[in-house]
Amino acid sequence: MRILVVEDEAKVASFLKRGLEAENYAVDVASDGEEGLHFATTNDYDMILLDILLPKLGGMEVLSKLRDRNIQTPVIILTARAALGDRVQGLDLGADDYLVKPFAFEELLARVRALLRRRATGGTGVLRVGPVVMDPVAHKVYVRDHEVEFTPKEYALLEYLLRNEGSILTRAMIAQHVWDINFDTYTNLIDVFINHLRSKLQPYGCDKMIRTIRGVGYVLKV
Numbered sequence: 001m002r003i004l005v006v007e008d009e010a011k012v013a014s015f016l017k018r019g020l021e022a023e024n025y026a027v028d029v030a031s032d033g034e035e036g037l038h039f040a041t042t043n044d045y046d047m048i049l050l051d052i053l054l055p056k057l058g059g060m061e062v063l064s065k066l067r068d069r070n071i072q073t074p075v076i077i078l079t080a081r082a083a084l085g086d087r088v089q090g091l092d093l094g095a096d097d098y099l100v101k102p103f104a105f106e107e108l109l110a111r112v113r114a115l116l117r118r119r120a121t122g123g124t125g126v127l128r129v130g131p132v133v134m135d136p137v138a139h140k141v142y143v144r145d146h147e148v149e150f151t152p153k154e155y156a157l158l159e160y161l162l163r164n165e166g167s168i169l170t171r172a173m174i175a176q177h178v179w180d181i182n183f184d185t186y187t188n189l190i191d192v193f194i195n196h197l198r199s200k201l202q203p204y205g206c207d208k209m210i211r212t213i214r215g216v217g218y219v220l221k222v
Contacts, residue, residue: 006036033057052079067094130222161220170217
């Protein structure tokens with residue numbers, strides 16, 4: 001899953017980026033409201049973490065412009081402003097959650113997982129395609145009832161494929177969601193990781209679930 005962090009405090013932005021990447025999210029960072037709005041309108045994100053007090057363009061205005069353009073990406077506001085009026089304004093403008101600084105990173109992760117789970121699975125949490133079952137909360141994958149270990153990036157790639165079952169995913173789409181904005185699209189890294197997934201699924205007869213669409217990308221289906 002790909003997350004945009006819009007935060008002008010460099011230390012906070014770096015902390016969020018490192019922590020989220022450690023949880024297998026691809027993370028882009030914008031340091032002001034104008035850059036955040038540009039990133040959010042030109043890239044496809046699964047989640048936006050948005051500060052309110054931003055240079056050039058305030059977070060509330062960024063949120064308002066996103067919703068006016070019918071961009072419905074889930075947004076969690078992260079801010080030091082704890083007043084009831086600010087909370088009400090943010091939620092009325094279309095924020096999905098509001099978290100006051102300072103906050104525990106574990107709580108932020110729980111809120112991110114809850115929103116992504118609700119958006120992708122209707123609240124059930126578990127991703128299931130044929131004999132492949134992923135529990136994003138427990139961070140485990142089972143294939144024919146056997147737990148299978150994946151590296152963080154393999155896990156992120158498999159999660160993206162499972163969440164988009166039956167949809168053809170181009171290499172550009174995979175790069176955007178599983179890596180980040182700095183990914184070198186001229187490498188064969190995506191193909192290498194696809195082969196890693198197939199190798200780990202092969203003992204259970206599930207490697208052919210990941211199908212190559214020649215010249216386009218990949219699709220996962222039973």
